[in-house]
Amino acid sequence: MNHRKETQIGGKPFIVETGKLAKQANGAVWVQLGETVVLATAVCDKKPKQDLDFFPLSVDYREKLYAIGKIPGGFFKREGRPTESEILSARLIDRPIRPLFPKGFKNETQVFVWVLSADREHDADVLGITGASLALNISDIPTSELIAGVRVGRIDGQFIANPTYAQKAESDIDLVMAASQESVIMVEGEANEIAEQDMVAALDFGHQVIRDIIAVGKEVVAAVGKQKMELILTDYAELDQRVRDLATEGIAKALQIQEKQERQESLQNVKESVLEQLVEETTEPAEINRIKEVIHDIEKDLMRRQVIEKGIRLDGRKTDEIRDISIEVGLLPRAHGSALFTRGQTQALAAATLGTKIDEQRIEGLEGDFWKSYMLHYNFPPFCTGEVKPMRGVSRREIGHGNLAERAIKPMIPSDQIFPYTLRIVSDVLESNGSSSMATVCAGSLSLMDAGVPIKNAVAGIAMGLIKEGDDVAILTDILGDEDHLGDMDFKVAGTQNGITAFQMDIKIQGISREIMTRALQQAQEARLFVLQKMKEVLPEPRENLSNWAPRILTIRIPVDSIGTVIGPGGKTIREIIEKTGATIDISDDGTVTIASVEPQAGEAAAKIVRELTAAVEIGSVYTGKVKRILKFGAFVEILPGREGLLHISAIDNRRIERVEDVLKIGDEVTVKVIKVEDGKIDLSRKVLLNRDKPESGSERDQRPH
Numbered sequence: 001m002n003h004r005k006e007t008q009i010g011g012k013p014f015i016v017e018t019g020k021l022a023k024q025a026n027g028a029v030w031v032q033l034g035e036t037v038v039l040a041t042a043v044c045d046k047k048p049k050q051d052l053d054f055f056p057l058s059v060d061y062r063e064k065l066y067a068i069g070k071i072p073g074g075f076f077k078r079e080g081r082p083t084e085s086e087i088l089s090a091r092l093i094d095r096p097i098r099p100l101f102p103k104g105f106k107n108e109t110q111v112f113v114w115v116l117s118a119d120r121e122h123d124a125d126v127l128g129i130t131g132a133s134l135a136l137n138i139s140d141i142p143t144s145e146l147i148a149g150v151r152v153g154r155i156d157g158q159f160i161a162n163p164t165y166a167q168k169a170e171s172d173i174d175l176v177m178a179a180s181q182e183s184v185i186m187v188e189g190e191a192n193e194i195a196e197q198d199m200v201a202a203l204d205f206g207h208q209v210i211r212d213i214i215a216v217g218k219e220v221v222a223a224v225g226k227q228k229m230e231l232i233l234t235d236y237a238e239l240d241q242r243v244r245d246l247a248t249e250g251i252a253k254a255l256q257i258q259e260k261q262e263r264q265e266s267l268q269n270v271k272e273s274v275l276e277q278l279v280e281e282t283t284e285p286a287e288i289n290r291i292k293e294v295i296h297d298i299e300k301d302l303m304r305r306q307v308i309e310k311g312i313r314l315d316g317r318k319t320d321e322i323r324d325i326s327i328e329v330g331l332l333p334r335a336h337g338s339a340l341f342t343r344g345q346t347q348a349l350a351a352a353t354l355g356t357k358i359d360e361q362r363i364e365g366l367e368g369d370f371w372k373s374y375m376l377h378y379n380f381p382p383f384c385t386g387e388v389k390p391m392r393g394v395s396r397r398e399i400g401h402g403n404l405a406e407r408a409i410k411p412m413i414p415s416d417q418i419f420p421y422t423l424r425i426v427s428d429v430l431e432s433n434g435s436s437s438m439a440t441v442c443a444g445s446l447s448l449m450d451a452g453v454p455i456k457n458a459v460a461g462i463a464m465g466l467i468k469e470g471d472d473v474a475i476l477t478d479i480l481g482d483e484d485h486l487g488d489m490d491f492k493v494a495g496t497q498n499g500i501t502a503f504q505m506d507i508k509i510q511g512i513s514r515e516i517m518t519r520a521l522q523q524a525q526e527a528r529l530f531v532l533q534k535m536k537e538v539l540p541e542p543r544e545n546l547s548n549w550a551p552r553i554l555t556i557r558i559p560v561d562s563i564g565t566v567i568g569p570g571g572k573t574i575r576e577i578i579e580k581t582g583a584t585i586d587i588s589d590d591g592t593v594t595i596a597s598v599e600p601q602a603g604e605a606a607a608k609i610v611r612e613l614t615a616a617v618e619i620g621s622v623y624t625g626k627v628k629r630i631l632k633f634g635a636f637v638e639i640l641p642g643r644e645g646l647l648h649i650s651a652i653d654n655r656r657i658e659r660v661e662d663v664l665k666i667g668d669e670v671t672v673k674v675i676k677v678e679d680g681k682i683d684l685s686r687k688v689l690l691n692r693d694k695p696e697s698g699s700e701r702d703q704r705p706h
Contacts, residue, residue: 001019001223001224002017002018002019002020003019003220003224004016004017005017005216005219005220009033009162009209009212009213010161010162012033012034012122013032013033013034014032014033014213014216015030015032016029016030016032016134016216016217017029017030018030018134018138018224021039022039022041025041025043025135025139026042026043026044026135026140027042027134027135027137027138027139027141027226028042028135029041029131029134029138029220030131031127031128031134032117032127033122033127033162034119034121034122035118035121036115036118036119036121036122036123036124036127037117038113038114038115038116038124038128038131039112039113039114039116039131040111040112040114040128040131040135041111041112042109042110042111042132042136042139042141043109043110044107044108044109044110045107045108046107047107048107049106049107049108050234050285050286050289051285051286052106052289053289053292053293055098055105055109056106056107056108056109057097057098057108057110057111058109058110058111059090059091059094059097059110059111059113059132060082060090060110060111060112060113061082061086061087061089061092061093061113061114061115061125061128062082062086062112062113062114062115063079063085063086063115063118063124063365063366064079064116065079067115067117067118067366068120073364083365084399084403085363085365087396087399089124089125089128090113090396091400092125092129092149092176092186093113093125093128093129093132094111095178095506096129096133096147096149096178096185096186096506097111097129097136097143097147099507099508099509100133100136100143100144100145100147101142101143101144102142102143104233105231107141109141111132111135111136113131113132115366118367120366120367120368121164121165121166122164123151123162123367124366125151125176126150126151126162127149128149129147129149130147130149130213133146133147133148134146134217134220137217137221137225138220138221138224138225138226140226140227140228140229141228141229142228142231145180145181146180146214146217146221147178147179147180147185147210147214148178148179148213148214149176149177149178149210150176150177150209150210150213151163151174151175151176152173152175152176152177152202152203152205152206153171153173153174153175154171154172154173154198155167155170155171159201159205161206161209165367172191172194173189173190173191173194173198173199173202174189174190174191175188175189175191175202175203175503176188176189177189177203177206177207177210178210179206181211183507183512183513184203184207184505184507184512184517185507186505186506186507187491187504187505188503188504188505189407189502189503190407190408190410190411190501190502191411191499191500191501191502191503192411192499192501193411193457193495193496193499193500193501194499194500195499195500196499196500196518196522196524196525198499199500199503199521200514200517200521203514203517204514234286234290236287236294239278239287239290239291239294240290240294242278242281243274243278243291243294243295246273246274246277246278247270247271247274247294247295247298248298248302250266250269250273251267251298251299251302252302254266254267254269254270255299255302255303255306255314258314258315260315260345260433260480260481263314267299270295271292271295274291274295275288275291275292278291300486303482303483304469304487305469307319307467307476311474313480313483314480314482314483315344319475319477320475320477320526320527321477321478322343322477322478322527322531323343323344323346323478324344325341325342325343325531325534327339327340327341327342327442327534327535327538327539328340328538329446329447329449329538329539330450332351334549335352335353335447335547335549336351336352336354336451336546336547336549336550337351337352337447337449337450337451337452337453337547338350338352338447338450339442339443339444339446339447339450339539341439341442341443341446342431342439343435343439343442343478343531344433344434344478344480345432346429346431346432346433346434346435346436346439347429347430347431347432347439348427348428348429348430348436348439348440348442348443348444349427349428349430349443350426350427350428350443350444350446350447351425351426351447352423352424352447352448352451352453353423353424353425353426354421354422354423354453354546354547354551355421355422355423355424356421356551356553356584356594357420357422357586357588357594358584358586359422360372360373360422373416373421373422373423374406374410374422374424375406375423375425376402376403376406376424376426376427376440376444377402377424377425377426377427378398378401378402378427378429379394379398379427379428379429380395380397380398380401380432380436381428383430384429384431384432384436385433385481401436401437401440402427402437402440404492404494404502404504405427405437405438405440405441405444405461405494405502406425407501407502408441408459408461408494408501408502409425409441409445409448409455409459409501410501411456411501412445412455412456412457412459412496412501413453413455414453414454414455414456418454419454420553420555421453421551421553423448425444425447425448427440427443427444432481433480433481434463434478434479434480434481434482434483435461435462435463435478435479435484435492437461437463437492438460438461438462438463438494439461440461441459441460441461441494442459442460442461442535445458445459445460445535446535446538446539448542449539449541449542449543450539451542451543451546451550452542452544452545452546452547453542454542455542456496457496457497457498458496458535458536459494459495459496460494460495460496460528460531460532460535461492461493461494461495461502461528461531462478462492462494462524462527462531463478463479463484463490463491464476464477464479464489464491464492464493464520464523465483465484465487465488465489465490465491466487466488466489466491466512466516466520467488468488468509468512468516473516475516475519475520477523477524477526478527488507488508488512489505489506489507489508489509489512489520490504490505491503491504491505491506491524492505493521493525493528495528496532497529497532550598551584551596551597551598552597552598552599552600552603553594553596553603554594554595554596554604554606555592555593555594555595556592556593556595556607556610556611557591557592557593558587558591558610558614559591559614560589560590562591562613562614563587563589563591565613565614565642566585566587566593566610566613566614567587568642573613573642574587577606577609577610578606580605581597581603581605581606581609582599582602583595583596583597583602583603583606584596585606585610593607593610595607612640612641612643613640613643615640615643617639617640617645617677617682618674618677619675619676620673620674621673622671622672622673622674622689623637623639623640623671623672623674624669625637625638625639625640625645625669625670625671626638626667626668626669626670627666627667627668627670628644628666629644630661630665631660632649632660633648633649634647634649634652634660635647635652635664635670637670637672637684639674639682639684643682645672645681645683645684646681646682646683646684647664647670647672647684647685647686648683648684650687651675651685651686651688652664652686652687653686654687671689672684672685672686672689673685673688673689
C-alpha cells in the first residue's frame with residue numbers, strides 16, 4: 001500500500017513515502033529533504049544461520065552519480081567500489097541500527113541506502129539513518145524501536161538542523177546523531193574547540209528535532225507496518241547451567257589477572273576445558289556456539305559486577321584512572337616529523353610528511369569536487385593485537401578510525417595562506433588494547449609539531465566507557481579493549497585545552513540519559529587535560545624550524561596575463577626552470593605561484609626567474625642583456641629571461657655604422673635602455689648610455705638576465 005507523509009523539519013520540506021519502490025524487499029522507504037532523496041531497503045533471510053556466533057548484518061550506502069546529473073569518470077563509466085565517503089556513511093548508519101535487533105536473531109540481514117537525487121545543499125547520510133530504521137520498522141524484520149538521524153550545525157550561537165553545505169562552512173560544529181524517542185544512541189562529528197556544555201546543548205537541540213522526525217515515522221509504521229516475524233529461540237536452559245557450573249570459577253580467577261595476554265590465555269584455557277568436557281554431549285554447531293556465548297556472558301557479568309560493586313577494573317585501575325603514558329618525538333631520522341605515543345598497551349607511531357600542492361588529493365562527491373591538502377591515514381596491522389590475519393587492503397574500521405583522528409586535528413591545521421603545504425599523517429598502530437584512534441590523535445598532533453607545522457594548539461583524545469546495571473552507573477576513563485567489548489558505551493572525545501574538536505559515541509544499550517552524557521563529558525575533559533599536560537612536557541610547542549628533509553615553499557603572485565609566459569609554449573619554459581633549479585612549481589589560475597624545494601637556494605633561484613619573466617618592463621629602465629639574434633636592421637637583446645627587445649642599428653652607437661656585426665656579435669653582453677614599449681614590443685637604445693660614467697638615476701636600474 002502506497003503511503004506518503006510530508007511535513008517540515010527545520011523549516012525544510014521533509015517527505016517519507018513507501019509502497020511505490022522496491023516492493024519485494026521486506027521494507028523500502030523513500031526519504032526526501034529538499035531535493036535530496038535516498039531509497040532505503042531492508043531484506044533478511046527467512047531462516048536463521050544458527051551455526052554463526054554473530055549477527056550477520058551488512059549495511060551499504062552508495063551514491064548514484066546520476067543523482068547530480070554526472071557520468072562517472074574512468075574507462076568503465078559506471079560506479080566502482082565504495083569510496084571512503086560512502087564507507088563512512090555506511091558505518092554511520094550501521095552503528096545506531098545494530099543494537100536494535102533482538103539478541104539471538106541470526107537471520108542474515110542486508111540494509112541498502114541509495115542516494116537517488118542530491119540537491120548539493122543537504123547531506124544524504126542522516127537521511128540514510130532515518131530511512132534504514134523506517135525500512136526495518138515497516139518490515140517484518142524484528143527490531144526494538146524506531147530511531148532517526150539529524151545533523152546539527154551552529155552559526156553565531158544559533159543551532160541549525162540539517163544545515164546546507166554553505167551553512168556547514170560557516171558552522172563551528174558539525175554533529176551527526178541518532179536517537180530514539182527517549183535517548184541518544186550514536187553521536188559523531190567535529191567542532192572548533194567548543195565547550196562541553198555547548199555539546200550537550202547541541203545534543204538537546206538535535207534530539208528534539210529527532211523526536212519530530214520519529215513522530216512522522218510512527219505514523220508511517222502505524223499505516224503500513226507489517227507484523228513482525230516470530231523469533232524462535234531454542235531453550236538452552238539446561239546447557240546454560242552446565243556451562244555456568246563448569247566455567248564460572250575459572251573465569252572469575254582469570255579476570256583477576258591484570259596483564260592482557262596472560263588474562264586472555266587463561267580465559268581461552270577455560271573455554272577449551274569446558275568445550276572438551278561438553279563435546280561428548282553435543283557436536284551440534286549451534287550448541288557449540290551457545291557454549292561460547294554463555295562463556296562470554298559469564299565473563300561480561302563478572303567483569304561488570306566487579307566494576308559496579310568494587311570500583312576495580314580488569315587491570316586494577318580505578319574508574320577515572322589513566323594508564324601510564326610515555327612519549328617520544330623525532331625518532332624517525334628521515335621523516336619530516338614523528339612521534340611515538342604509548343598509553344598502557346596501546347601504542348601509535350605517527351609520521352608527518354610535508355608536501356606541495358601537487359600532492360593534494362582530488363575528491364569527487366555529490367557535494368562537488370574539491371582538493372584536499374590535509375589527510376590522516378590509520379593502519380591497524382594484525383600483529384598489534386598479537387594475531388595472525390590476512391592483509392586484504394584497508395578495512396572499514398581503519399577508514400572510520402582514521403577519519404575520526406583526522407577530524408580531531410583538522411581545526412588546528414594552519415590555513416594555506418599561513419602554511420602552504422600539503423600535510424599527510426600516517427599512524428601505524430603497533431599495540432592495541434583500547435582506544436588506538438585516540439592514541440593516533442595524540443601521536444598525530446605531536447608528529448606535526450615535531451615537523452615544525454605551526455598548529456594552533458596540541459590535540460589529545462580519550463575514550464570513555466560505561467557500565468550500567470539498573471540504577472548503578474560507572475563511567476570509565478581510558479577504556480581497555482575488553483571494557484569496550486563488554487561494556488555499554490564507547491565514547492571518544494578529542495580536543496585541545498580550549499575545547500572539543502571531535503567526538504564519536506556508540507551505545508550498545510537502548511540509550512543513555514542527558515545526565516550520564518554530561519558526566520562522561522566532564523570526566524573526559526579532565527582526562528584530556530591530563531594527557532595534554534603529558535604531551536606538553538615532551539614538546540610544548542611546534543619546532544621553530546622545519547626538518548632538513550622537508551621542502552621549503554615560496555609563494556609569489558604574478559599577473560594573470562603572465563601565466564602563459566611562465567608556462568611557455570607546451571610547458572617548455574616552466575620545464576626549463578624546473579630542470580635548471582631543481583625546484584617544483586605550481587601555478588594557480590589566480591596567478592599564485594608556489595615554488596618548493598628541499599634546498600632553499602633552489603627555490604630562491606626559481607622565484608627570481610619567475611619574477612624576471614613576469615616583471616613589467618618600463619620606459620627608462622636600464623638592463624644588461626645578452627645578444628640573442630642579429631639581423632640587418634638591428635640586434636635582439638634578451639633583457640630578462642624570455643623577454644627580448646629590439647636594438648635598432650641606428651641606436652647601437654653614437655656614430656654611424658654599416659653593419660651590426662661591426663659592434664656586436666651573438667652572445668655579447670650589452671647594457672641598454674628601454675626607450676619604447678608598445679603592444680608587447682620593446683625598443684632599446686645603447687647609444688643614449690654611451691660616454692656616461694653611470695646609469696641615470698630615478699627609474700633606471702641595472703639588471704642582468706639569468
